[in-house]
Amino acid sequence: MSYAKAQSKSTLWDWLTTVDHKKIGIMYLVAGAFFFALGGLEAILMRIQLMFPEFTFLPAQTFNELLTMHGTTMIFLAAMPLLFGLMNYIIPLQIGARDVAFPFLNSLGFWLFLFGGILLNISWFVGGAPDAGWTAYVPLSSESPGTGIDYYVLGLQVSGAGTLIGGINFLVTIINMRAPGMSMMRMPLFTWSSFVASILILFAFPALTIGLLLLMLERVFDATYFNVGMGGNVIIWQHLFWIFGHPEVYILILPAFGIFSEVIPTFAKKRLFGYSAMVFATLIIGFLGFMVWAHHMFTVGMGPVANSIFAVATMAIAVPTGIKIFNWLLTLWGGRIRFTTANLFALAFIPSFVMGGVTGVMLATSAANYQFHDTYFVVAHFHYVIIGGVVLGLFAGAYYWWPRIFGYKLDEKLGKIFFWLFLIGFHLTFFVQHFLGLIGMPRRVASYLDGQGLNAMNLISTIGAFLMAVAFIIFVVSIFTSRNNKVTEEDPWGDGRTLEWTIPTPTPEYNFAQTPLVRDVDALWYEKYEGDGKMKAAEPLGDIHMPNGSILPIVISLGLFIASFGFIYHHAGFTWLAVVGLAITFGAMFVRSIKEDHGYHIPVDEITNNKGGE
Amino acid sequence: MADHTIDHNTLPPNPEKATLEGRNKFMGFWFFLGGETVLFASLFGTYLGLRGGTVDGPGPSELFHLPFVFLMTMILLTSSLTSVFAIISMKRGNYKGLLAWMTVTVLLGVAFLGLEIYEFVEYVDHGLGFTTSAFGSAFYTLVGTHGAHVAFGIAWITTLIIRYRKSGLTLTNAPKFYTAVLYWHFIDVVWVFIFSIVYLMGIGG
Ligand code: HEM
Ligand SMILES: [Cu+2]
Numbered sequence: 001m002s003y004a005k006a007q008s009k010s011t012l013w014d015w016l017t018t019v020d021h022k023k024i025g026i027m028y029l030v031a032g033a034f035f036f037a038l039g040g041l042e043a044i045l046m047r048i049q050l051m052f053p054e055f056t057f058l059p060a061q062t063f064n065e066l067l068t069m070h071g072t073t074m075i076f077l078a079a080m081p082l083l084f085g086l087m088n089y090i091i092p093l094q095i096g097a098r099d100v101a102f103p104f105l106n107s108l109g110f111w112l113f114l115f116g117g118i119l120l121n122i123s124w125f126v127g128g129a130p131d132a133g134w135t136a137y138v139p140l141s142s143e144s145p146g147t148g149i150d151y152y153v154l155g156l157q158v159s160g161a162g163t164l165i166g167g168i169n170f171l172v173t174i175i176n177m178r179a180p181g182m183s184m185m186r187m188p189l190f191t192w193s194s195f196v197a198s199i200l201i202l203f204a205f206p207a208l209t210i211g212l213l214l215l216m217l218e219r220v221f222d223a224t225y226f227n228v229g230m231g232g233n234v235i236i237w238q239h240l241f242w243i244f245g246h247p248e249v250y251i252l253i254l255p256a257f258g259i260f261s262e263v264i265p266t267f268a269k270k271r272l273f274g275y276s277a278m279v280f281a282t283l284i285i286g287f288l289g290f291m292v293w294a295h296h297m298f299t300v301g302m303g304p305v306a307n308s309i310f311a312v313a314t315m316a317i318a319v320p321t322g323i324k325i326f327n328w329l330l331t332l333w334g335g336r337i338r339f340t341t342a343n344l345f346a347l348a349f350i351p352s353f354v355m356g357g358v359t360g361v362m363l364a365t366s367a368a369n370y371q372f373h374d375t376y377f378v379v380a381h382f383h384y385v386i387i388g389g390v391v392l393g394l395f396a397g398a399y400y401w402w403p404r405i406f407g408y409k410l411d412e413k414l415g416k417i418f419f420w421l422f423l424i425g426f427h428l429t430f431f432v433q434h435f436l437g438l439i440g441m442p443r444r445v446a447s448y449l450d451g452q453g454l455n456a457m458n459l460i461s462t463i464g465a466f467l468m469a470v471a472f473i474i475f476v477v478s479i480f481t482s483r484n485n486k487v488t489e490e491d492p493w494g495d496g497r498t499l500e501w502t503i504p505t506p507t508p509e510y511n512f513a514q515t516p517l518v519r520d521v522d523a524l525w526y527e528k529y530e531g532d533g534k535m536k537a538a539e540p541l542g543d544i545h546m547p548n549g550s551i552l553p554i555v556i557s558l559g560l561f562i563a564s565f566g567f568i569y570h571h572a573g574f575t576w577l578a579v580v581g582l583a584i585t586f587g588a589m590f591v592r593s594i595k596e597d598h599g600y601h602i603p604v605d606e607i608t609n610n611k612g613g614e
Numbered sequence: 615m616a617d618h619t620i621d622h623n624t625l626p627p628n629p630e631k632a633t634l635e636g637r638n639k640f641m642g643f644w645f646f647l648g649g650e651t652v653l654f655a656s657l658f659g660t661y662l663g664l665r666g667g668t669v670d671g672p673g674p675s676e677l678f679h680l681p682f683v684f685l686m687t688m689i690l691l692t693s694s695l696t697s698v699f700a701i702i703s704m705k706r707g708n709y710k711g712l713l714a715w716m717t718v719t720v721l722l723g724v725a726f727l728g729l730e731i732y733e734f735v736e737y738v739d740h741g742l743g744f745t746t747s748a749f750g751s752a753f754y755t756l757v758g759t760h761g762a763h764v765a766f767g768i769a770w771i772t773t774l775i776i777r778y779r780k781s782g783l784t785l786t787n788a789p790k791f792y793t794a795v796l797y798w799h800f801i802d803v804v805w806v807f808i809f810s811i812v813y814l815m816g817i818g819g
Contacts, residue, residue, distance in 0.1 A: 101638040164649060172642045176634065206649045210656035214755070223744060223751035224667075225660065231667020231748035236660055243656070593770075594777045596786055 017549035019103035022507060024110050025089030026405065031114055032081035037476075038121070039073035040469060042066045047429075047465040050458050053450040063446035064131040065148065069121075071134030072152065075248065076159055077117040079390050083255045084113075084166055086397050087194045089405055091170060093500035093507070094188045096179025096516045096523075101172035103547045104592070109166035111557035116159025119564055123151035133444060135245070138226040138237040142218045147568050153216045154564035158557070160205055160212070167201030170194055179499070180538040181518035185279065188498045188522075189272060192279055193258030196286040197251045203290065204247035211240035220570045235300060242293035250289040253385065254282060256393025257324060260346045263396045264328050266495050267343035268335025271522055274327040281320035281327075288317045298369040307366040314364035321357055325350060340493075341415030345396035348423050349388060356384030359434065374444075377437025383430045395422075395475075403487040407506045411485065414478035418471050425467025432457040497525035502535045510544045513607050541608060543601040550597070552588045559585030626785075629704070630792035633785050643793040647800050654804050657756045658811060665816070667748030672741050674749075674816030683813045686729045687805065690764075693722035694802040697795045704791060709783045712791065716775055719798065723768045730761050753812065760808055763801050770794055 015023060046066050049058040058066070092100055100106050123129045130152035132141035141149050174195045178187070187195075215237070217223040224230035226237060265272045272278060294302060294310040302310075328350060337343070359381040363372050372378060403409050436457050441448060448454050491501040499516060502524050514537035520526035527533055563581025566574050626632040631640055665674065697719045703711030734754070742750045771794050778787045 102642060105642075168642050168645045168649070171645050172638050176638055176641060202645055202649050203652050206653035207656045210653055210660070214660065217751070217755065221744070223755070224746075224748045225664060225751050225755075227748065229669075231664065231669045232751075233663055233667070233748070236663050239659070240656055590773065593773060593790075 014549070016554060017107075017551045019099075019107045019547050019549050020509060021088050021092050021100045021103065021106060022405075022509070022511075024106055025085045025087075027110055028081045028085030028088060028113075029405075031110075031117070032078050032085055035073050035077035035117060036079075036082065037472070039070050039078050040472060042070040042073065044465055044469055046070065047462040049446065050448070051462040052459070053448055053452075053455055055447060058446070060446040061128070061131065064133075064444075065124075065129035067444055068130045068133050068136075068148075068152070069124075072120065072130070072156070073117075074386075075134060075252070076156060076163075077113075077120070079252050079386070079394070080163060081113055082394050083194075083197075083252065083390075084109075084163075086190075086259070086394075086401060087170060087255060088166075090401060090500055091173065091191050091194055092177070093404070093503070093511060094191045094498050095174060095177060095182055096499050096512060096518065097173065097177040098511050098515075098544065099177075099547065100169050101176055102169045104550055104553065105165050106169050107550070108553035108556060109162040109169065111553045112162030112165065112560070113159045114162075115557040115561040116155045116157070116162065119158060119561055120151055120155030123148050123155075135241055136215065136237075137241075138215065138218075138234050139228075141237075142215060142226045150216070150219060150568040153212045153219070154567060157209065157212045157216070158560050158564060160208055161560075162557075163201060164205045164209075167198040167205070170198040171202065174198075179512075179515050179518050182523070185276065186518055186521045186523070188258075189261035189275070189278055189282075190255070190258035193254040193261070193282050196282050197254040200247040200251045200254070200286055200289060204244045204251065207240050208244035208248075211237060211244065214240070216567060220567055235297075238297050238300065239293070242296045243290075245296065246293040247289045249382075249385070250285060252390045253393075254285065256349075256390045256397075257282065259393045259397040259400070260328060260349055262498065263342050263346045263400050264331050265335075265497060266400070266493055267338045267340055267346075268332050269338075269495050270331055270335040271497065271525060272327070273330040273333075274323075275521055277323055278327050281323045284320040285317060288313065288320070292317065295364055295366075295369075298366045299373045311364050311366040315361055318357060318361050325354060340399065341410070341412055341419055342396045342399035344416065344419045345392045345399065348419070349392040349396070352384060352388030352392065352423075352426070356381055356386075356388050359384065372437065374442055375437035376433045376441045376443055379443050380430050380433035380437060383426075383433070387426050387430070395419075400493075401500075403492040403505065404500055404507065408483055408487055409485040409492060411478045411482040414474055414481070418474045418478065421467050421471035421474065425464045425469075425471055428464025428467060429461050430464070432460050436461075491524070497522035499523055499535070510546065510602055510607070513544075514541055515539050541604055543604050544607065545599055545601055547599040548597050550592075552592050555588040556585050556592075559583070559588060627705070629783060629785055629788035631789070633789075636785065636789035639789045639793055643796055647796065650800065654756075654759070654807070657759060658807065661752045661756045661812065664748040664752040665812075667752075668750075669747045671743075671746035671750055672737075674753075674812075677737055677740055677742060678813050678816050680813065680817060682729070682733065683809065686726055686733070687809050689722050689726045689729070690802055690805050693719045693726070694799055696722065697798050701792065701795055704783060704788065707783065712783070713775055713779065716771055716791070716794075720768055720771050720775070723764055723771075723798075727761060727764050727768065730757070730764075734758075757808060757812065760801065760804055763804070767794070767798050767801055771798070 015027070018024065045058065046063060049055055049063055051057075088100070088106065092098070127146050128148045130136070130141075130144075130148035132144055132149060132152075136149065136152060141152075174187070174191060214223070214225050218226055224232050226232045226234050228234065261272055261278060292310055292314040294306060295314045298307050298310070332347075339347075359377070363369055363378065363381055399410055399415060436454060437443075439453060441454055448458070487505050490504060492505070493501070496502075499518070502516065503512060516523065516535040517538040519531075519536070523535065527535055559581045561581070562584065563578045566576065566578025566581055569577070629636075631637050696715050700712050700715035700719065703709075703715060742753075744750055744754045774787070774790055774794055778790075781787060
């Protein structure tokens with residue numbers, strides 16, 4: 001077989017050293033799913049504590065740690081990696097490429113993320129997790145005793161570096177590696193929205209890098225940026241955090257928008273309505289995403305002028321978002337709609353997300369924000385957009401691309417049970433939180449008093465959370481019970497429009513035996529209706545060049561992992577660990593830079609064999 | 615396929631962009647510099663927010679010695695120029711010239727770094743430590759991050775020079791030299807901003 005080389009070593013070694021975007025994508029999905037379950041567990045524990053007034057299920061300190069870790073885990077270690085998993089697997093296939101632009105860096109990005117995530121979670125076992133919220137506002141975070149915040153800072157720093165590398169890799173892949181004929185305006189929407197999300201990553205993450213660096217220097221090396229008595233300023237952190245943080249929420253939602261733009265047309269048996277409007281709306285959202293960060297800071301006293309400007313800019317985002325919503329609706333209009341699980345998630349997304357958008361505009365009204373801010377109303381808002389948008393998108397994408405990635409279809413019957421339980425659970429949990437917020441329940445509190453009208457809604461909310469948990473367990477079960485629904489055809493949904501549905505299942509390691517020639521948007525759809533249903537090839541069959549695997553990405557990441565302990569335990573005299581770790585990292589980078597590696601070739605007869613057997 | 619030494623006759627006009635790998639590297643590096651720009655912008659913003667926070671410690675106008683910083687600036691600007699000469703040599707297929715000019719660039723970089731370390735030692739002697747005040751912390755973080763970039767650039771270019779001292783120009787190493795020079799220019803541009811925003815504004819008000 002084609003990987004004669006790799007097979008001489010063990011499967012484990014093969015996965016540890018792989019630079020194949022498909023395997024890296026799968027590793028992102030597995031790791032992301034693990035962290036998703038972990039973050040979910042943290043949420044359930046919090047909801048149990050809030051089930052009854054003055055309940056004593058958890059101590060307040062533990063509650064704060066769960067709260068911080070839930071948010072941090074879900075954003076950085078679950079949602080983003082799960083999206084990265086789909087992006088890694090699908091983007092090269094959608095643009096007709098054999099791999100990404102930087103296979104080595106791609107693998108490095110994954111391992112940095114994983115080591116960062118592990119680092120963050122080690123805090124649980126060594127003196128307590130971070131406890132200042134996922135936003136880690138100073139001085140709460142800079143003064144927080146113990147090492148929890150240090151784990152937060154270094155864990156996010158390491159995994160953030162991985163995200164940045166991943167973003168650059170996607171950008172260059174999409175610009176340079178497209179198949180002949182695929183101009184930018186013929187790219188599938190998932191690729192487009194991932195492209196814009198990657199731009200946001202590139203320009204947003206460095207602000208977080210600096211914020212985290214400052215916080216580390218403040219805590220570990222006694223710098224005084226945030227120490228007002230020493231001339232410092234605590235608002236700087238908020239600016240840095242939200243200059244990153246607001247684009248971050250669009251980094252999450254844009255790829256999810258892209259998923260819906262693939263799923264809805266496929267199951268409406270139509271092409272996407274308003275392709276170019278969709279592209280431009282995505283670009284505008286990306287641009288405006290950088291202009292609105294201070295809507296998280298209306299109440300810190302920026303003054304009425306700044307508040308008004310940021311309020312108006314924020315509301316403006318509703319316009320391109322609305323354009324997208326109408327395009328999806330018009331795609332459905334007159335379509336032959338199939339209610340597959342993937343499509344159910346997409347259909348449920350539309351009203352759920354609109355509700356989150358509406359509360360967003362309410363929050364953006366800066367005067368009213370004084371009432372909403374830091375209450376459960378905000379919690380309801382961002383869960384409506386993140387679960388109602390990103391998570392539903394991830395599930396839609398999982399059901400849609402599962403046969404492409406894993407070679408079998410997930411069971412539709414269990415899928416529908418999962419869908420309905422999850423959707424009902426979600427609305428049950430978060431709908432009432434709007435009202436909890438409006439009647440004054442602050443967010444991030446470990447308990448509340450009896451007799452304030454908060455009891456019933458909190459109980460309902462907790463019940464909803466349990467429904468979501470049960471639903472997720474059903475999903476996990478169905479992953480294992482569906483394994484026999486094997487798929488062998490190239491286009492298992494029958495109405496695929498894009499290039500990922502033109503290649504054999506399971507996907508060959510070189511993706512395309514011959515690079516396809518793209519003649520229109522929705523390349524496959526075009527060939528189905530204007531051609532003979534098969535892609536034209538843009539090149540003759542020939543040997544295929546493949547990059548070699550490498551263990552160095554793990555070594556580089558491990559070095560930073562070790563170095564992080566040196567920083568965290570600097571005061572305990574472990575600074576030498578930082579030196580050792582950094583030496584490992586830079587040593588491995590040095591080896592990488594002086595060792596030229598030109599990859600290997602898969603001979604043409606192996607490819608024709610594989611084609612014959614499809 | 616990529617590793618043939620290029621002789622002058624077959625040298626493509628832009629060896630650094632002649633292969634897909636080269637083009638990817640080139641473009642990826644530009645994106646990376648875009649990210650670095652935000653990184654430094656964040657540090658500049660922080661510095662501007664904190665430069666008045668001197669509390670009891672010394673402030674900019676008591677510390678900065680403009681002629682000295684001007685010398686550093688000139689050295690770094692010159693090193694950018696010599697790195698341009700290196701690329702011109704590369705495009706002419708003059709590999710020896712490339713290596714020689716890169717070496718000069720590194721030496722100037724080392725001189726700059728030496729002066730910067732000397733400068734920091736002076737400031738500490740005058741009572742501005744890293745933890746003295748928010749101004750001190752912000753100043754050392756911004757200028758020090760730049761210095762760390764210079765140090766990294768020196769290590770990187772030195773590695774390239776030693777690794778490829780005998781190989782001649784290839785389609786593999788041309789993009790490497792090219793991106794290293796791009797990085798070096800970037801560091802230089804950042805320094806121009808540091809010179810204006812930290813030093814000139816520090817003295818002029
Ligand atoms: C029409 C679009 C949107 C508008 C107008 C909007 C507006 C706002 C405003 C003004 C706040 C600050 C509330 C406060 O703390 O007082 C906020 C918070 C938040 N939004 Fe949105 N938003 C929108 C879409 C989204 C999307 C798409 C996401 C994520 C996918 C999102 C995620 C969040 C998060 C996570 C927070 C809370 C952060 C925190 O304090 O922990 N928003 N939003
Ligand atoms: Cu925001």
